Amino acid sequence: MLHSDHVDVAPPRVGRRGLITAGAGFVVAGSTLVGTAGTAGATSAAIGDPVPADVYAAICQLKANYVTATDSLPFPGNEDRALALYRATYTNDAESSAGYDAAVPDFLVHGPDELFETLRAGLATFSSSQHNVGVIHVNLSRGPRTQLATITAHVLVTLVSKANLDLTRLAATYHDEAEKRHGRWRVTKSFAQYLATETATRVLPPPAT
Helix, strand or coil: CCCHHHCCEECCCCCHHHHHHHCCCCCCCCCCHHHHHHHCCEECCCCCCCCCHHHHHHHHHHHHHHHHHHHHCCCCCCHHHHHHHHHCCEEEEEEEEEECCCCCCCEEEEHHHHHHHHHHHHHHHEEEEEEEEEEEEEEEEECCCCEEEEEEEEEEEEEEECCCCEEEEEEEEEEEEEEEECCEEEEEEEEEEEEEEEEEECCCCCCCC
């Protein structure tokens, strides 16, 4: 765990375009969603009504799939599993984008395969990534033929550079849409809205004597 008194925080110097080449445009997901579910907001079409537990769990599983796949990409040998997880999470026509402004996104891809290739290339300069997920809010509605969900989630992403000891931190809010098709939930649209970025020097423990 990093503490502020152990890190010299540099002024933010990662530009919007730099985030794309750095692979920091991530649709939020959390491997710790089960642990945070107690603090997450979950409402149905009537604001304030709880989402059924099985529906909320299924949507959280989509998020867990995403972050497990994405955080595994910096480590060679995980590509097949990561792609399978993306395909289990997104529809074939799912639209994924990221940036400070939804009207002018830094990138826009369609389907799980394009997302996989984009994130794999972006993470090539990092030795690891980690998603820390905060509140996740789910709102349900009924479409013409199926059930729909809108998802809002907050995340802090930490990326470790391969070249030096630098850390890149990205705070973002993710706005997702999901649909239940053939009895299974899938993400149909996702926008990762960047809030702020910063770089800091990573502090490692002293070598063992």
